[in-house]
Amino acid sequence: MKVITAVLLGAGDRGMGAYAPYSLKHPDRLKMVAVAEPDTDKRKKFQALHQIDDAMCFENWEDLLANDKLADIALVCTQDRMHFEPTMQALDKGYHVLLEKPMSPDLAECIQMVEKAEEKRLILSVCHVLRYTKFFQTLKKIIKSGKIGEIICIQHNENVGYWHQAHSFVRGHWRNKAESNPMILAKSCHDMDILSWLIDSDCRYISSFGSLKHFKKENAPEGAPLRCLDGCPVEDTCPYHVAKWYLGENIGWPTSVISPDTSYDARLKALKEGPFGRCVYHCDNDVVDHQVVIAEFENQVSFAFTMCAFNKGGRSIKVMGSKGEIRALMEKNEIEILDFETENKEVVSVSRSASGHGGGDFGIISDFVKLVQENKTESLTSGRKSLESHVMAFAAEESRISHQTINLSEFVKR
Numbered sequence: 001m002k003v004i005t006a007v008l009l010g011a012g013d014r015g016m017g018a019y020a021p022y023s024l025k026h027p028d029r030l031k032m033v034a035v036a037e038p039d040t041d042k043r044k045k046f047q048a049l050h051q052i053d054d055a056m057c058f059e060n061w062e063d064l065l066a067n068d069k070l071a072d073i074a075l076v077c078t079q080d081r082m083h084f085e086p087t088m089q090a091l092d093k094g095y096h097v098l099l100e101k102p103m104s105p106d107l108a109e110c111i112q113m114v115e116k117a118e119e120k121r122l123i124l125s126v127c128h129v130l131r132y133t134k135f136f137q138t139l140k141k142i143i144k145s146g147k148i149g150e151i152i153c154i155q156h157n158e159n160v161g162y163w164h165q166a167h168s169f170v171r172g173h174w175r176n177k178a179e180s181n182p183m184i185l186a187k188s189c190h191d192m193d194i195l196s197w198l199i200d201s202d203c204r205y206i207s208s209f210g211s212l213k214h215f216k217k218e219n220a221p222e223g224a225p226l227r228c229l230d231g232c233p234v235e236d237t238c239p240y241h242v243a244k245w246y247l248g249e250n251i252g253w254p255t256s257v258i259s260p261d262t263s264y265d266a267r268l269k270a271l272k273e274g275p276f277g278r279c280v281y282h283c284d285n286d287v288v289d290h291q292v293v294i295a296e297f298e299n300q301v302s303f304a305f306t307m308c309a310f311n312k313g314g315r316s317i318k319v320m321g322s323k324g325e326i327r328a329l330m331e332k333n334e335i336e337i338l339d340f341e342t343e344n345k346e347v348v349s350v351s352r353s354a355s356g357h358g359g360g361d362f363g364i365i366s367d368f369v370k371l372v373q374e375n376k377t378e379s380l381t382s383g384r385k386s387l388e389s390h391v392m393a394f395a396a397e398e399s400r401i402s403h404q405t406i407n408l409s410e411f412v413k414r
Helices: 013-019 021-025 040-050 061-065 084-093 107-120 134-145 162-170 189-199 242-246 264-273 357-373 383-402 408-413
Strands: 004-009 030-036 073-076 096-099 124-126 151-159 203-211 290-297 302-308 314-321 324-329 334-339 345-349
Touching: 004 013, 004 061, 004 357, 013 021, 013 040, 013 357, 021 030, 021 040, 021 357, 030 040, 030 061, 061 084, 073 084, 073 357, 084 096, 084 107, 096 357, 107 124, 107 383, 124 357, 124 383, 134 189, 134 314, 134 324, 134 334, 134 357, 151 189, 162 242, 189 290, 189 302, 189 383, 203 383, 203 408, 242 264, 290 383, 383 408
Parallel strands: 004 030, 004 073, 073 096, 096 124, 151 302
Antiparallel strands: 151 314, 203 290, 290 302, 314 324, 324 334, 334 345
16 A cells, blocks of 8 residues: 655654654554654654655744645644644645644634535544544443443543643643643543543533642642752652652653753753743642533433542543443453343453553554545544534533533534
8 A cells, every 4th residue: 555644743742752653663654754843852853763854844834834735644733722723724735634632722723624624525533542542442342232231321530640740731731721721621632532432422411610729839838949959848758849750760751751852961951941840839830630520411321520630540431331330440451341130240351552542642543544545534533523522621611610511502502
């Protein structure tokens, strides 16, 4: 089959670290031919990894897309508030687009991107990578098989992890909703999507509660400086102290995010000068650190979802049916099925994958490449399908703020 060519818009952690490496593993299927990235170090690193000509390296996506079409597909991995324009222009140029989630912090923009792709008859896939994991695909098959009868209710926990919250949502790029998105959209649109997919119906009503409770200035230990390395009195006991997370032997994610140069001196400099060196109680974060969402669907199935930062991390789910129940732990790749009639328990162990998100990162890029090769336009996470999870996330945030239950059909009309 033809080798698919691709341009990358945004050589950050997801673009360079999650999706583009597929081309290095499978050069017979995908080749990166151009990159747009404002950070010189990141751009040069990506250029060297993929042996890209100087003429095909750009400081910004505008300059790349000003050219005639350079490849078959465009990977849009810019920051969340920079998704709309490059996606619309890439579609106008004739690129199939793989778009990092969330699509946009503006629902109207989400809809416009979907309509543009459909108008152009091009693939627009959104990186809801959980659908491509063996764990959730196995769970979906068990539900569809009827082993637990008719689904009645689902309980789902997204255990963000205390360290992940501190890195990404207190110190990092997604800490402030005015600069990025509300937490429910930035982190949990994955979960809104997977729940919608498992339930296989349209969401009817949604309600949500949550707040920023812990990572605030009033909770700072007495005498804690603005930066961890400026002599913190609780350095030895604070679980969020930067020396513990960024100055040890691990130079992979999340350490790799703080500096393209992962030498000790470069990391130390980044912590003394950059955003990741700040005390978690002295940041400009305002996104929630815990949130619950409850929803009812047209088929009368309901779910209760909890996102919380104060745990080790991982996802867990309980699916309750008319004939049995499923309990599943993603971090253990284990699914337990209980039959009500026999009270027998069956444990399904799901094989682990080397790529990120339980194999979902490579799963989605592999599927995307295959769709382009076979000239198909409908993907498992098409823009149209992904709209549902985004609407749910936007509505949940409105509910959280207004303390009202949201009717989804009325919300979309507004």
